[in-house]
Amino acid sequence: MIIDSKSTSSRETESKQFFETTLISAETAGFLLIGDWGDDQNIEHVKKVADAMNIQATARNSSAVIALGDNFYAGGRYDYEGVKAIDDVKFETLWADIYNGSAIESLPWYVVLGNHDWYTNDSNTFEMLYDSSKWQIPDFFYTKRFQIQTSTSLFNASFIFIETDLLFYGYQQGSEAIPANFAKLGWSAANATVEKQLAWIDRALAEANNDQYVFLLGHHPTFTCVSHVLESVNMLSVLELVNKWKISAFVNGHQHSLAYYYTNDNNTLQIQSGAGGTSLALPCAPVNSSAPGKELAQTYGFSHLELSSSAAIFDFVDENSNTVFSASVSPRRPVDVKVNCEFLTSACDSSIHFKRALGDTCANIPAIDGFLCYSNDSAKNSEVLLAVSIGIICVSFVVWKI
Ligand SMILES: [Zn+2]
Numbered sequence: 001m002i003i004d005s006k007s008t009s010s011r012e013t014e015s016k017q018f019f020e021t022t023l024i025s026a027e028t029a030g031f032l033l034i035g036d037w038g039d040d041q042n043i044e045h046v047k048k049v050a051d052a053m054n055i056q057a058t059a060r061n062s063s064a065v066i067a068l069g070d071n072f073y074a075g076g077r078y079d080y081e082g083v084k085a086i087d088d089v090k091f092e093t094l095w096a097d098i099y100n101g102s103a104i105e106s107l108p109w110y111v112v113l114g115n116h117d118w119y120t121n122d123s124n125t126f127e128m129l130y131d132s133s134k135w136q137i138p139d140f141f142y143t144k145r146f147q148i149q150t151s152t153s154l155f156n157a158s159f160i161f162i163e164t165d166l167l168f169y170g171y172q173q174g175s176e177a178i179p180a181n182f183a184k185l186g187w188s189a190a191n192a193t194v195e196k197q198l199a200w201i202d203r204a205l206a207e208a209n210n211d212q213y214v215f216l217l218g219h220h221p222t223f224t225c226v227s228h229v230l231e232s233v234n235m236l237s238v239l240e241l242v243n244k245w246k247i248s249a250f251v252n253g254h255q256h257s258l259a260y261y262y263t264n265d266n267n268t269l270q271i272q273s274g275a276g277g278t279s280l281a282l283p284c285a286p287v288n289s290s291a292p293g294k295e296l297a298q299t300y301g302f303s304h305l306e307l308s309s310s311a312a313i314f315d316f317v318d319e320n321s322n323t324v325f326s327a328s329v330s331p332r333r334p335v336d337v338k339v340n341c342e343f344l345t346s347a348c349d350s351s352i353h354f355k356r357a358l359g360d361t362c363a364n365i366p367a368i369d370g371f372l373c374y375s376n377d378s379a380k381n382s383e384v385l386l387a388v389s390i391g392i393i394c395v396s397f398v399v400w401k402i
Pocket residue numbers: 070114115116219253254255
């Protein structure tokens with residue numbers, strides 16, 4: 001397997017993070033999916049899952065780990081949820097010192113936040129600022145495209161990572177420091193933050209529409225646990241987008257079990273991988289109880305996604321490295337639907353974007369309803385983006401590139 005270390009950026013998108021592409025030259029590409037894991041009071045099970053991940057990664061030559069939120073819990077040696085500082089010791093004791101098997105120690109982790117990562121003041125910010133090349137959470141909403149070159153074919157798989165906490169709890173209902181942390185970011189009804197976040201997801205799915213595989217990944221479920229979905233404020237709106245674009249899979253944690261369900265005439269999988277190490281949960285029925293699928297509760301584990309030109313296969317693996325069940329979907333075809341631009345917002349808007357991820361300069365241009373961004377990050381191509389909204393048409397392009 002060869003991963004091209006020089007990423008390239010799409011030229012047609014609103015943010016410099018949109019669809020950075022990594023080339024993998026292999027017959028298949030593998031990804032480890034773990035949710036709800038950093039719990040010191042359950043450290044023996046956390047370690048067993050990490051060991052099982054390493055065994056699978058060794059056998060499958062996996063390319064990356066995807067962390068589905070609730071990354072750091074209170075318990076054991078720690079009396080606080082999430083993290084309290086950029087250099088919090090939990091990054092060592094519950095992450096670097098745990099997932100250090102020979103096959104996984106150098107893998108990049110693509111991370112989203114869960115509710116436990118928001119419970120402590122500024123914990124969300126500290127997790128995003130943690131300085132490790134392996135810990136990738138460049139923005140609240142971000143994308144990553146893998147282009148897989150096999151001996152006979154070339155195909156694309158897009159991963160769209162989303163922040164579900166506001167969509168789940170709304171502006172005021174989350175517990176502990178969640179509402180205060182939202183307020184610090186300016187996330188409010190007055191700013192139409194929920195509508196802007198849903199619009200970003202819609203736009204990202206449109207950008208990925210020609211790809212053979214499209215995965216939407218966040219912490220809270222849209223389908224796999226009906227009690228959670230119905231108690232949420234907006235996860236049914238996310239489910240509408242999943243079904244509108246007939247994506248390959250929506251992938252979540254939060255409910256501490258392993259599960260899959262087929263929807264959209266078997267074109268879309270709903271995947272739950274929330275058994276990474278914290279306390280286990282009872283089974284939870286899906287939104288549509290007649291959807292074909294399975295759930296394994298009361299068992300620690302993770303899932304493994306293998307992509308080939310013919311299928312995306314999710315294997316669900318327990319802490320003893322046994323594959324307990326599997327599910328797969330075929331490559332998708334583009335769907336003929338349109339993005340709703342009404343609430344699309346600029347790359348400068350903290351409703352979507354983490355300010356530190358935007359580069360050195362980012363300014364709105366109200367006169368043309370557009371924005372300019374400039375980055376001089378030496379690790380990336382420097383570029384000036386200009387984006388303009390004209391009615392419902394959203395146009396963005398690079399006007400200058402070094
Ligand atoms: Zn959770």
